[in-house]
Amino acid sequence: MTRNAMKRDHNMDMIPRDHIAFRVTGHAAPGTAAAAPSGLLPALFAHYRDLTTLRYDFPLLLVKGGPAEGAIRSLSSVIDGVLQEAAPPGAEGERMRQHVLRMEKEIRATTARGVVGSLAALWEKSARRLAAASDESLADSLARARAALKVDGTLVDCNAALPARLFGHAWERVQQERTRPVREQIRALIVRLSDMLKAGMLASEAGRSADALKAGVGSAHAGAFDFDLMSRLLARVGGGSTLPPAHVRRIEWALAVLQSQRFFQVADAGAKAANVPYDFVFTSCAAACEAYGERLPRMVELLKAIAVARLEAEGRYVDGKHDLFFDAFDAGALDREDLSLFPDYLVCVRWSAGDPADEAGLWRLLSSGIPAKVLVQSDEILAPPNEEKALPFLTARSAHLAAMAVGLRHTYVLQAVSAHLLQMKDAILKGLRHPGPALFSVYSGCAASAGIPPYLHAAAAMESRAFPSFRYDPGEPDWAAAFSVEGNPEPGADWTTHRLAYEDEMRQRVTEDVKFTFADFVACDARYARHFARLPRAEWGAHMVPVADCPAGALSQSAAREPYVLLVDARSALHRALVDDSVVRESERCRAAWRRLQELGGIRSSHAERLLARARAAWEEEKAGELARIDRAAASATAAPEAASAVQAAARPASDAPAPAEPGVQERSADEPYIETPRCTSCDECTQLNSVVFAYDANKQAYIAHPEKATYRELVEAAEACQVSIIHPGKPRNPNEPGLAELVERARPFL
Ligand code: SF4
Structure with a gap:
């Protein structure tokens, strides 16, 4: 049995058996630890029960x-x-x-x-x-x-309808801006080609006939003119040129295509009223894919018509040369620039529970290169409770969707909660303007079982790192610019911290900093109430730790400490609820996933930290070499005079001999606790144990800031927790500290 295990067992003796049973099984024994009743909420929600009384974004x-x-x-x-x-x-x-x-x-x-x-x-x-x-x-x-x-x-x-409404609105505005130049170009070409045909017609014999002239004036004034006479007079002065038939046929074809196209609404340009514009908004990825495939030949035809119309309008169409090019122009010749002329497809998919129905269609659409903007609105990010505990909580696919999509090339990805969409406005517009596909994964906060407003639930999902915000923009030149987690509160921290003010049992006002964790987010959901056990105040003790303070990856170490979350009831009375191991484990998973995202976003990058450690080691080696050189130089400088005076010294009386050297004043006493600071890996273990005693220096390496404030137990536990064994607890200061004999024994390997 390891020393840590022995210590754990020793500490666990102090913990009531029903607490241990609850933590391991998730079931409170009757008459023992009381299961948290629904109606309790995370303590930080106490001031947000009625959002209509607050002035906020919505x-x-x-x-x-x-x-x-x-x-x-x-x-x-x-x-x-x-x-x-x-x-x-x-x-x-x-x-x-x-x-x-x-x-x-x-x-x-x-x-x-x-x-x-x-x-x-x-x-x-x-x-x-x-x-x-x-x-x-x-x-x-x-x-x-x-x-x-x-x-x-x-x-x-902020409700279930918000994401689709907001994205639909923003998409509409972006499309209006994007397609304005093409719409104006089509309109101008229709006018120009119509004028060319009219002018060609007027210059021709047919255009000068009495019937054509009569049709041009119109029936209202037809009686006022002698069209036969006009025709004869025009024939005498006429003789102008007409358009060659091939050009007329091409212009007529291009004009017909421009007037009958359904991709753009072109006002007042002779576009046929019967042409109902295509709908670009879909509720299924498969339907959007299908519509794109069906419309592809019409896209090719329209692009050809625009190009032909421009050449004809500018008099630059060369029969032999351009005919060949346009005959070979088909869907395979479309490039990203061509596609960017057309409106994007907006697909709004809503996943209310469980696994998505249209997931295969989503991946097909995103990887197809079709410029589709897909909004996936998730109303649940926690999977339904799982009595067998065979699967972790966070199995709802929607919670991982955006992270998976980052692996697709050219896809813009944004993950956000509905409560934060206003703040993400620029990132939304950027995604809608991205020339390729884009995925917007949004948590609505509308989980059916959460008895709190969607705004609050969505905000809690982001604050707890259950559904953090991030953005990946493949259009940026490098990864540092492409990936960002900056939209999150306190992006550099594991958990977000909030100031909580309340009255204690003595009716004294207390304020404390409280971290909001994944366990707090789970506590919002009544379906998981059985994973929390409310403890009577008499059972609160120093062995209890907030879930946030359970060291990373150390669930087993926390077995001797009871993890809890702070909850409030409807009267805002404060409660501590014991959290079972499955929720603590899931919180650790959540923190690990968040750390990976942080790293992708350039925070606590392991690559950068390794480089830094290498650079630091090289610098220290160089410094040590330099010091050694200085020592050698100093030694040789004193050697010559010493040799010269050696003869005189030998002749001097014994009383003239120099006094023995005093011990170095910087020498460390073996009794004092200390850390080998240059070897510290900044793992947070000791600073989490006691942030007053252990602190980081400017290089984020630990040292003992206040040895006088440490108990010997804390020093020994820190030494045991330190993964690189660089904490030396020294000798106990207080001979009356409880359990000293055992602590001295445990400290022995670290002295
Ligand atoms: S536990 Fe050790 S390695 Fe971790 S921060 Fe403290 S001194 Fe550094």
């Missing part, structure tokens, strides 16, 4: 008109803009601000009930409702603020 305004960059805004930012413009300085302005903020709150509450409408309409309704229950000054404030409101659009709350 609802969002999907702005009508204007550039794509301004297409998505928060209602709060719109109201701030209005107040900035309309509120006068001083008390009157403050009154107006209060009135307008009341109305913003009213609109927020309305959209939270699921009402969707334009800002203008919801403003009018809310203003009427508030004015009916208030004095005239409120109506006046709202009327003046309304006059300063310059934007409108649809207001949407």
